[in-house]
Amino acid sequence: MSHGNDGIKSEAEDSLEQAMSVFASAIADPSRASILCALMDGRAWTATELSIVAGIAPSTASGHLTRLLNNGLVVCLMQGRHRYYSLAGAHIAGLLENLMGVSVQTRHTAVTRTPVPLRYARTCYDHLAGELAVKIYDALLRENWIVADGSALTAAGNAHFTKMGVVMDPRSRRKPCCACLDWSERRFHLGGSAGSGLLSLFDAKGWIQRTAGYREVRVTESGSSALSRWFNLK
Template identity: 45%
Template sequence: MPVEPDITRIAATIGDASRIRMLVLLMEGRALTAKELALGAGIAPGTATTHLQRLLDDGLLAATAQGRHKYFRFASAEVAQLVESLMRVAPKRKGEKSPALLEPIRHARFCYDHLAGSLGTGLLSMLLRKRWLAGDPADDRRLLVTATGEKALQALGLDLPELRSRRRQFACTCLDWSERRDHLGGALGAALASHFTQQGWIARKKHSRVVQVTTEGAACFSRLGLKLPG
């Protein structure tokens, strides 16, 4: 008989307040040190080490040693999707900031390594509207690149065969916690976010998931037919 996944174990792991705060910090998409995660979670470094070991043991995090430091990141894109899913169903905190103060992260942010918020959902809407992408009749979450999209995305500079060769899902929908609409995830979503960053169309705010669209980016997105938030 196949052994069922130990859901209670993983629930207990992410159910700890300090550990879930660490996971949320890693949604920035950057690898962080134990000290950075401890400071961000508001706990002592020694306590953080114990929590990080639990996250490593349960396959949620991976660690890489570089020089004197050890850097922690999500073990897979599925872990980021898990954290994003929890954000969608979590109740609002008491005394939550006003909508005006929350606007930057709702407008444009990284969901681990792909774009989310109004910018992310708008990007997916544009790709579907221009028929560069289409839904897969066999899978509600999977997206297919059309012949038109194949040419257009390669013209942008994306290496689609290389993206398809990766172990992660190529293109899929990801329900946005703030917009309650889908944005683009998977290897294609990550590649587009990386491309926009390298081209200087978007810039990530330091130590934050928030993304700002540059003046050049606004003009380029407009030419593509993407209406920007705000």
Template identity: 50%
Template sequence: MDEAHFETQLAALAAAIGERTRVRILCALMDGRAYTATELSTVADVTASTASSHLARLQQQRLIDCVPQGRHRYFRLASVQVAEALEKLMGLAGSEPITPRSKTPQRLRFARTCYDHMAGELAVALHDRLCRQGWLDAQHYTLSAAGLQALQGIGLSLEAIPAQRKFACACLDWSERRPHLGGHLGAVLLQAFEKQRWVVRQLDSRALQLTASGKRALQAHFDLLLP
């Protein structure tokens, strides 16, 4: 890249960040979650169409990514590097991010079923813990040898994967707006939790109740302590 092109690109990047509406959008995304254009338009106090044009500008500069999920399109920061750069700028400015508030009922937000796997705060925390432990590769969604051994140790059967089913994948959580574990691995994990009654389905909704034995198991097997 020659010097003139570099300067042009840097100026374009600075211009993308240096606009009040786009700043508010970027600050909202600093919590690590993904939001719809409508939600971000509310945070930025602009119309949905105006927000869409700003989101397109931010995408063009590779500051944010768009994640299709069902009928919706969610936007999130493009990388950890973007978040780190914004955090430093926010520190210089002394600003605090504005976060959209979820209206999801608390029991559904904490734990629920998402088709055949777990979702909600519990599932997101479990997904993140598997990655931090080095058991799950968050880029390719494969298990390490240690991860396979650990999950088999709590009763997961990972031998027969249904045809045309992903072994594991990220499923964007609609209340937490961060990934939980989907695919075959997510399904058998829920099966194991139910079999050992670590979680119990609620009869009147998709909510899952984390039992006392489930709390102890999360701490013992995953070093995960939840309130």
């Protein structure tokens, strides 16, 4: 145990480093990474569905999910005879999104090689990311619907979101808004309760279509018209 500044690590420091190592090891396996990336779409999936996405046997997926569960990366919900798995929260999604950004920067030059559909529009746990989300964020700034640093909606922004039908939980402990750095665009998109509310609205209205287990989203014809109308997107 450390006594003063003698250069010896304390038990707390050693314990933290071991915990970080175990946590990182849980993410490191390619199959577990595939499962976590699939869960970044913000929804809950069965072990069988996730095994298909990861290209592994259901029994193998169950073993991986147990480890992710034990390390606090995912949570499990029982619904009848089925078990559904989802990410443990927005903090895990944020960690994974940052890790993806670092991975892209490490492996590639400034010219992005992110797949076109993933780059244009994807889910980032419970909000929209990609080129489309960045365009929406730019529109919010242009129309003065969010404050300059993206931390809150303005009065005009609140009115606009209410008119659209965006529902935000006033009791939530989450930030009402936040500027998330988009890893493929290197610019900001909208996160927080407002970002989550927007994605929920897009889903409910049928403005976007998702593919099970994948983060890419496709904007529908009605969605394209709606986004143009509500955000003045060209």
